[in-house]
Amino acid sequence: MLEIGTQTHPLPHQDALYILLHRNQVLIELDNEFLIPFTHFQPNSKMSAIYCGQWHGQDVFVCRFESIPKGFSEIGLRELLFLQDQAHYLLLSRAHQLSTWDRDHQFCGRCGAPMNEKHTKEHTKICSVCNLRHYPRISPCIIVSIRNGDQILLARGPQAPKDRYSNIAGFVEAGETLEQAVAREIQEEVGLEVTNIRYVDSQPWSFPHQLMVGFFADYAGGDITPAPGEIEEANWYPIDNLPNTPNNATISGQLINLHVEHIKKAKTH
Ligand SMILES: [Zn+2]
Secondary structure, X not given: OEEOOOOOOOOOXXXXXXXEEEOOEEEEEOOEXXXXXXXXXXXXXXXXXXXXXXXXXXXXXXXXXXXXXXXXXXXXHHHHHHHOOHHHHHHHHHHHHXXXXXXXXXXXXXXXXXXXXXXXXOOOEXXXXXXXXXXXXXXXXXXXXXXXXXXXXXXXXXOOXXXXXXXXXXEOOOOOOHHHHHHHHHHHHHOOEEEEEEEEEXXXXXXXXXXXXXXXXXXXXOOOOOOOOOOOEEEEEEOOOOOEOOOOOOHHHHHHHHHHHHHHHHHHO
């Protein structure tokens, strides 16, 4: 497992592990498909190696390449979500988010000075001119499974495959609580009122820096009215006759499966 820790960040060294990225893709060795992170790598002086924490007791860094080095190929983080275990996915998510932050915060957003100075104990860049601090960006998003008796609501967005149905989800607005975001997104996207909003689980979704916060809610009123351009189709589905839903590696799939289990269990008591 990854330990994030609060110790002083070490400099890259020979015995460390490395995650290698090319743009937004993860690099894998051609003949060693899923050996991530890598041992026996040493970044050159031009490379920015960012400390991610300790992976099974060993320091781990992320480095970004401008072109694909010889002997490597690239694979998407989203594909790796389905191919690797949750612990590896969380490590890669963190590496990807830290690397994106480093690339996208080269200059101060307030005064425009180059951001060369880094905090030695936490991931913070400090502007040497105006002292503004820049932290890795994390964008909270709510995702919610809604129950109405023995049915749950499933919806399909315009980008989703024709036969794939999922939960309602959306970004949290500035100044909003998570629960307010849940109620607002449901009202905006399908025109329903809900009650009994409760937290279930969360998952980092590093595409590029969302944190998905999962909830259950109960139907309280209104008729399904899909928002044009946002939702192609939304319906109540009986839990014993669900359409095609997202893979269980995603929080969306996990929420649906867990909600179905809860409803079934409640019926037998
Ligand atoms: Zn500044």
